[in-house]
Amino acid sequence: MSIRITHLSVRDIRFPTSLSLDGSDAMNSAPDYSASYVVLHTDTTGLEGHGLTFTIGRGNEICVAAVQSLAPLIVDLTLEEIVADMGAFWHRFTVGDSQLRWLGPEKGVIHLATAAIVNAVWDLWAKHDGKPVWKLLADMTPEQLVRCLDFSYVTDVLTPEEAIALLRRQAPGKAQREAQMLREGYPGYTTAPGWLGYSEEKMRQLAREAIEDGWTHIKQKIGANLEDDIRRASILRDEIGWERTLMMDANQVWSVDESVANMRRLAEFEPLWIEEPTSPDDILGHATIRQRIAPIGVATGEHCHNRVMFKQMFQAGALDFCQLDAARLGGLNEVLIVLLMAAKYDVPVCPHGGGVGLCEYVQNIALFDYIAVSASLHNRVLEYVDHLHEHFLDPVVIRRGRYMPPQRPGYSIEMHAETLERYQYPNGAVWLDINRA
């Protein structure tokens, strides 16, 4: 196999979700779900790697520019040399250009751009091997898997040897757990009724539909106004009853003390977790909140930018639920390190799905986590949002509130060519129409 990456193309794709307030929350009142969409072209006919990073509108153009700047780090490499030592490839990617590294390091736009490219490599590799990414990972030996990882800055809590031992411990039950997932799917939760911009009537209606569709866990957006939060929570409890589970997401709007005070008021609705109560960078703040509002759990991660931050979250006992993001971390390699650290600290991973393509990505991650790393479904639910799946070649399949494992080779992230034409910003037909109106 010698498959050379001949060039990289990147497009600014945006969906006008702000028009319907899909995806709205207390911090992001009108997001346009967007993607910096990467294609790795190769010298082999019919073989391409697709990847994206998620943004919510105007910032997408900056991310696209960052992808273009990083492209020289990958163009002309062969898939063979990348996968022979993917850990080294990833390391070079983050330190290989110190002028670009200065923009992070390993955080912000440059790391989001890294994720789009790195995930496109995984898509390419999985397509080449004829497997979905979860299966490509699940079929690796512990040694092969660990070779894909870069342990820099985390060896004080996780060494390659420990990672191998963790994976070996779960190896005996892998086949049985894989068969179980293919049969039953992975448990999910839905955010569909919970968006902050939706009217109470719409929220009620969507909550009813969610129950009919078999969802047992529902997330509510809160944080703009406490009295509204209380009223909406009581409507939701009214609809979903007390036997189903409610989660709450404040999207970073509070201080530490406000988080504690407000969650004490909302405790009567028995939320399983409060997500992103405060600044995503405030590790010790999360630990404080957690101590002061137990038994309500603290969840965060969609803005946790790298493995070093997660390491400290775990060390500080700041988290009950780790909500890593497939495109905020620097692609799948870094996600895998976080899965392993979470397993060591016994923190359940419930990846973030609220964005375009994130559900498609994270199903692969959650499946692999269960099959090979955590071997547990306890306190684990995978987020589902119900928008924009029709734009993917291999959209998520949900059955009675559970994610059914994708079968098509790749990272499940490739969009239809027509979507890429129509939603390209600013000259795709959809945006020309909006801007004309």
Ligand SMILES: C[C@H](O)[C@@H](O)[C@@H](O)[C@H](O)C(=O)O
């Ligand atoms: C702007 C986005 O929709 C966020 O609200 C979303 O990612 C959210 O935090 C979530 O947990 O799904």
Ligand SMILES: [Mg+2]
């Ligand atoms: Mg969230």
